[in-house]
Amino acid sequence: MESKGLVKAVKPQPKKNLWKPEEDLVLKTYIETHGEGNWATVSKNSGLKRGGKSCRLRWKNYLRPNIKRGEMSEQEEDLIIRMHKLLGNRWSLIAGRLPGRTDNEIKNYWNTHLSKRHNGSKRKSVDYTSNHHEQKKKIRSSNSEIGPSKSSTCIEETTLVVRNEEEEDRNNINSWMDGIHRSFNCDTDYPTLVPENYNATFLFDDEPFITYLDSFLLVEELGFGWSGEEANSLMQVESCPNHVTGDFY
DNA sequence: AATGTTCCCAACCGCGAGAGT
DNA sequence: GACTCTCGCGGTTGGGAACAT
Numbered sequence: 001m002e003s004k005g006l007v008k009a010v011k012p013q014p015k016k017n018l019w020k021p022e023e024d025l026v027l028k029t030y031i032e033t034h035g036e037g038n039w040a041t042v043s044k045n046s047g048l049k050r051g052g053k054s055c056r057l058r059w060k061n062y063l064r065p066n067i068k069r070g071e072m073s074e075q076e077e078d079l080i081i082r083m084h085k086l087l088g089n090r091w092s093l094i095a096g097r098l099p100g101r102t103d104n105e106i107k108n109y110w111n112t113h114l115s116k117r118h119n120g121s122k123r124k125s126v127d128y129t130s131n132h133h134e135q136k137k138k139i140r141s142s143n144s145e146i147g148p149s150k151s152s153t154c155i156e157e158t159t160l161v162v163r164n165e166e167e168e169d170r171n172n173i174n175s176w177m178d179g180i181h182r183s184f185n186c187d188t189d190y191p192t193l194v195p196e197n198y199n200a201t202f203l204f205d206d207e208p209f210i211t212y213l214d215s216f217l218l219v220e221e222l223g224f225g226w227s228g229e230e231a232n233s234l235m236q237v238e239s240c241p242n243h244v245t246g247d248f249y
Numbered sequence: 250a251a252t253g254t255t256c257c258c259a260a261c262c263g264c265g266a267g268a269g270t
Numbered sequence: 271g272a273c274t275c276t277c278g279c280g281g282t283t284g285g286g287a288a289c290a291t
Contacts (some may be wrong), residue, residue: 018259018285040276056277057260092279107280108258254290261283269275 019058023048027055028063061102068100072109080106081114 030046036059039052048055061067072080076098083094091103091110098106 017261038276052276053262053278054260060278061259089280103279104259111281112257252291254288256288257286259283259285262281264279264281265277266279267275267277270273 017050017054019062023050024058024063027058031059031063057104061104066100067102072101072113076101077109077114080110084110084114 026046026048027042027050030042030048034045039056042048042052042055043050046055050058079097080094083097087093089107089110091107095101095103095106
């Protein structure tokens with residue numbers, strides 16, 4: 001039996017195992033040499049005393065090339081808020097729309113900066129009534145009802161190509177796009193939006209439901225000069241509750 | 250200066266999905 | 271079909287910095 005005093009005298013081992021720079025270097029070198037994947041063997045082969053999950057997380061959230069660190073721009077913040085309003089806590093999907101940002105980073109940013117500000121308008125993508133595991137089940141099953149999903153993973157890179165004949169409007173779009181996601185690289189058979197005047201193409205490599213939501217978001221954000229009605233009819237969304245309203249530009 | 254409190258965020262955990270056998 | 275393994279997701283934890291008293 002241990003007395004309280006004795007327990008207190010023993011310095012507790014830190015529960016968090018922060019990555020050291022030398023470990024980062026080993027992991028980075030290993031992945032640059034062998035490539036990503038099969039994380040279970042990474043720790044064995046690289047000599048790191050870390051689990052595969054830990055290695056994966058460290059690479060994905062910190063060491064991966066093109067990771068954008070530092071403060072969120074106003075545009076990024078705005079996009080997070082809007083996406084969260086539409087998608088709820090689906091951080092990986094939101095992160096997919098913010099190149100260089102990780103789901104963990106966005107989740108943390110929301111929890112520390114934005115959730116308080118937007119507490120009044122707590123809105124989730126499904127009607128949650130039980131614990132989070134139940135919630136996840138609901139999200140997954142609701143998605144499968146909506147349509148087939150190519151993959152459960154988030155889009156690593158989402159790309160939007162905007163080709164505009166009119167210089168002025170192109171500048172409008174580009175100025176908004178600056179700092180958020182200038183180039184999209186999507187390839188799917190899902191709603192392809194090609195407005196007559198704009199020759200803009202939205203192609204998404206993701207769940208159909210999300211595709212629709214994205215389309216709303218982007219139509220609303222980019223303001224393609226459509227009225228809400230025009231946009232709705234273009235996108236054939238009569239069954240979707242999130243109709244675009246109002247006029248743009 | 251010392252102590253207490255709050256905030257931030259990297260890392261951990263448990264779970265489900267999908268692939269392979 | 272049952273089982274195992276790997277991967278990715280979202281929620282939570284806890285160390286430490288920043289701030290307040």
